[in-house]
Amino acid sequence: MSEEKLMSKKKPAYPVSKKLNAYLELYNRNIEIPIFYEDLLRFSGSIVVYDSNDEDSLWVRVYYSEFERREIDESLKKVYSILLADGGDHIFQYLNIDAVDYCTFGNSKPFRIKVRNILNDNFTYFYIKKTDASRIYGLELEHMLSPYNLNFLVYKNTLIEEHIAGIPGDVFIKEMLPNCTESEKAQLAKEFVKFNERCMIRLLGDMRSYNYVIVPTHDFDHVVYKIRAIDFDQQCYEGKLKVYRPQFFKENYQMVELVRAKLQSKSVDQYKLEERSIVAKRMKSSGNRIKRLLKACLVDTISTKENTERLKSEIYELTLDMDFKTCKKMGEVLNLALDFVKRNYEDVSMKQIMEHRINTN
Incomplete structure (x- = not known):
């Protein structure tokens, strides 16, 4: 069966209901963050990101004005700390935001954030997406019913997801x-x-x-x-x-x-x-x-x-x-x-x- 007949053309994003929001608050998924998905859309330019075979990866690396970049970097470090550490700012001095990539492919159109530890050059990623209720249900079910735990945060219209390595x-x-x-x-x-x-x-x-x-x-x-x-x-x-x-x-x-x-x-x-x-x-x-x-x-x-x-x-x-x-x-x-x-x-x-x-x- 062809892909077009199997799948709908486009799936809409569904808002988070009051009951789902209460659930997220109960299990510490709903935490205030200093930056929203829309903030990252204010980039001033971009270049294509190619993979190791020099093929278009469908991601673009985005750039911001000098003033906005400084503010965005600090906010992204804060998000990293909330998601993966204790939420404090004492680790900021060891972190660098190496890249902000944007994907126009698919429904979620995520931003991929590359964070590097400047002491040892180890790096990791996390993703910033628009909030979608069905995606949140999917993340929670994966967390409970699969062999793997998932780390993510929701705040208003913004969803933060930890990178899944593989x-x-x-x-x-x-x-x-x-x-x-x-x-x-x-x-x-x-x-x-x-x-x-x-x-x-x-x-x-x-x-x-x-x-x-x-x-x-x-x-x-x-x-x-x-x-x-x-x-x-x-x-x-x-x-x-x-x-x-x-x-x-x-x-x-x-x-x-x-x-x-x-x-x-x-x-x-x-x-x-x-x-x-x-x-x-x-x-x-x-x-x-x-x-x-x-x-x-x-x-x-x-x-x-x-x-x-x-x-x-x-x-x-x-x-x-x-x-x-x-x-x-x-x-x-x-x-x-x-x-x-x-x-x-x-x-x-x-x-x-x-x-x-x-x-x-």
Whole structure:
């Protein structure tokens, strides 16, 4: 299926509701910051940023007047301190804002800030974006339901996100996958199955290869690869269920072929079950936090009526759960989808407990 038919042309940004804002304040996500997204738009010039292969990276490096640059640099150092340190200004003397880059590609049009420690030349990035409620739900769900914690801040119309390190999926597939060992390819196939399942369970869409990263970890005798989402713009917005399954994007074709070549169908089913069980366990362990988030999402507007109607119908056809037919908002669809996974995990767990008791008596 072509990309144009699978995805909507453009997704709007949704405002943060009072309930979501209260949630963000409760969990220290809503913190006052000294600079807004619009402040960074006042740049006076820009140049194209090229990647290591001298190709257009789709980012431009922006410049500000001397007076504004001094003020912006101080504000960005403050944001860095709030996001990654104690919020104090005692570290400012060790920091330098090396670059402010702007991306016109995609919905969020983020600014990427490069911060360098002048004592040792170590550097890191963070991103400044426009606030979007669906993206915030995506970030929070990733924080609770994936193996990874996320660090981000929201203040009024500005969203600050910590950089997620890794090799961009499209770069890895093109340049590194061909050189992987057969064992590494089998492990990548397993991780793609689990990643695919995790995205579908929590309704995270548009995981084309440039919207996730491959994270290699060196164990004592081999390299372990993990797949991690980096773009949460399409959290439960689209109406087509295929959008929430990375396997259906043409950019992931080689990963899908890897699964076909390296895994038997029984192994695929096993890894899907493992991922559903892990997500269900994370839901149970997250307790009131995920309940409060979903309570805000239930009454929020983060998609269109048409998308909600289509998605609830397609999920009903997959699960045959009649509750999906009564959904009015996308938050209800998300809540039921997560509850369906949790209930199925609890049913299987209870069945296993009863069988164990019968066998031991």
